[in-house]
Amino acid sequence: MKLIGDIGGTKTLLALVDDAGRSNARCRFASAEFATFDDLLAAYLREVNTPIDGGCLAVAGPVANDGRSAKVTNLPWQIDCALLEARFGLGRVRLINDFAAVAHGIAALKSEQMIFLQAGEPCQEGVKLVLGAGTGLGMAIIAGGRILPSEGGHIGFAPLDETQWQTWRALQARYGRVTAERVISGPGMENLHRILAGEELDAAAILARARQNEPAALRTLEVFCTAYGAFAGDMALAVLAHGGVFLAGGVTQHLLPELGSSGFVAAFNDKAEHAELVRRIPVAVVTDPDIGLQGAAAALQSGAFR
Numbered sequence: 001m002k003l004i005g006d007i008g009g010t011k012t013l014l015a016l017v018d019d020a021g022r023s024n025a026r027c028r029f030a031s032a033e034f035a036t037f038d039d040l041l042a043a044y045l046r047e048v049n050t051p052i053d054g055g056c057l058a059v060a061g062p063v064a065n066d067g068r069s070a071k072v073t074n075l076p077w078q079i080d081c082a083l084l085e086a087r088f089g090l091g092r093v094r095l096i097n098d099f100a101a102v103a104h105g106i107a108a109l110k111s112e113q114m115i116f117l118q119a120g121e122p123c124q125e126g127v128k129l130v131l132g133a134g135t136g137l138g139m140a141i142i143a144g145g146r147i148l149p150s151e152g153g154h155i156g157f158a159p160l161d162e163t164q165w166q167t168w169r170a171l172q173a174r175y176g177r178v179t180a181e182r183v184i185s186g187p188g189m190e191n192l193h194r195i196l197a198g199e200e201l202d203a204a205a206i207l208a209r210a211r212q213n214e215p216a217a218l219r220t221l222e223v224f225c226t227a228y229g230a231f232a233g234d235m236a237l238a239v240l241a242h243g244g245v246f247l248a249g250g251v252t253q254h255l256l257p258e259l260g261s262s263g264f265v266a267a268f269n270d271k272a273e274h275a276e277l278v279r280r281i282p283v284a285v286v287t288d289p290d291i292g293l294q295g296a297a298a299a300l301q302s303g304a305f306r
Helices: 037-048 079-088 098-106 162-175 186-197 204-208 215-237 250-254 264-269 272-279 293-300
Strands: 002-009 011-017 022-028 057-059 069-071 078-080 095-097 114-118 129-131 135-142 146-150 245-248 283-286
Touching: 002 135, 002 293, 011 037, 011 293, 022 037, 022 293, 037 079, 057 098, 057 293, 078 079, 079 095, 095 098, 095 146, 098 129, 098 135, 098 293, 114 264, 129 215, 129 250, 135 215, 135 264, 146 272, 162 186, 162 215, 186 204, 186 215, 186 250, 204 250, 215 245, 215 264, 215 272, 250 283, 264 272
Parallel strands: 002 057, 057 095, 129 245, 245 283
Antiparallel strands: 002 011, 011 022, 069 078, 114 283, 129 135, 135 146
16 A cells, blocks of 8 residues: 655645555544644554555645655645655655645546636646645646646735735735735635734634625635636736646635635736636636545556656
8 A cells, every 4th residue: 555645734634545546544634733744644554554655745835856855834844755764664755746736636637526717718738727725825737748846826926906005015014025825825814804804813714704794704805816816817827828727725615605706707817918818718626625635646656756
């Protein structure tokens, strides 16, 4: 059996996969409950008690060029494959970026695992863009069969209007450099609400209040969706994603009922002289919550690490 994982700032999913690609022993962990990934993995291995011969772990953060170490962006976790192998006797383990894993999983998605916000005019051979809001803001590119990891979520945030400039100024005073992730993520939604409504709420509470038509939460959600759409459209334009844009991430999936009726699509397409170009780009939400885990398994099956 081989180990697969999707390691994120909020949750970590681990499972085992056999040589035929069949997975089992899936477990979900709250990442913040463990001081290190090693501690979390030890808890998992006590549960499954099965010999493991290698694996692939998807990590929410930049991965070293050799695929053997990584720092989780939104946790104080360092992951070192050599140390994991020596401590747990795992065989050869490789790491990939979490959105590179999502990209690996895109090819195997069924139509019922996607909901289109914009049908567009798909070009099967075109570049595909995978991005999404969760604890952070992830991104990867599929071009000519190659999967290119990206830290595009950490580009500078581009305000669209006075409300977003107000947000930018407050974030700049607090953090210094203002990245897209500071706005377009679970913590980003919380930042927005603190600045616009003057109260501290977590993202789940903001969404719950918005669904009860509470005005301040509705405003936060609309600013969030508009900023998200603008960023996605900018990135689609940057890579000419004629093959489509695929939105993943926990926040994205929780927001699915709102994305289609918010300003997301309008902001995605609001690209001045290139508006017609981006209107032809399909935009879909990936609804499979295990897409990163399945992508890690697909990376193993593809022979990407051989």
